[in-house]
Amino acid sequence: MVSTLLNNQNSNISHVIDAADHHALPADIKRAVAFILDNLSxxxxxxxxxxxxRLNARPLQKGFKRSFxxxxxxxxxDVRLDTARYFLSVKRSPPSVTDAAYQAGFSHLGRFSQAYKMRFGRFPSEDVLN
Known part of the structure; x- marks a missing residue:
């Protein structure tokens, strides 16, 4: 808990923490993205x-900020939203919006719908091909 507080709040030792921070390398970021894709649902x-x-949260966050x-x-x-959108665009037997959301790893349909609209400018139900 102390580590989280020190890493996420500005303090008089923030510069020391930042200077001692080990950088996430591109291979670490690739491994993180692979983990996300492998465990999406x-x-x-x-x-x-x-x-x-095998990184601490802080260098991982910094590496993602640098990379993405x-x-x-x-x-x-974003990967989950892109995946759900792909599922909804299937031409033959597209899943329901609920199934697409769950398959992409969303557990709260209201938040899924809001995030989808913010990212793509339309609701998921509008992207289901008929």
């Missing part, structure tokens, strides 16, 4: 991604 936390890459301009959890959400 599962509940994934930042700690799970960090454990899979986003946090690992934002990348996870």
């Amino acid at each position: 599962e509940t994934i936390t930042l700690a799970d991604i960090a454990k899979a890459t 301009g986003k946090s690992p959890m934002q990348v996870l959400r």
Whole structure:
């Protein structure tokens, strides 16, 4: 808990923590993205991604910011949204919006619908091909 507080709050020792921070290498980021893709439909936390890459959360977050301009959890959400959109665009027997959301790893349909609309400018039900 102390580590999380020190890493996420500005303090008089933030510069020391930043200077001692080990950088995530591109191979670490590739490993993190592979973990996300391999476990997309599962509940994934930042700690799970960090454990899979053998990094602490802070360098992992910095590496994602450098590589994608986003946090690992934002990348996870975007990959899930892209996956759900792909599922909904299947020409033969597309899944229901609910099934597409669950298959892509979303567990709260309201949040899924809101995030989908914010990312793509339309609701998921509007992307189901008939």
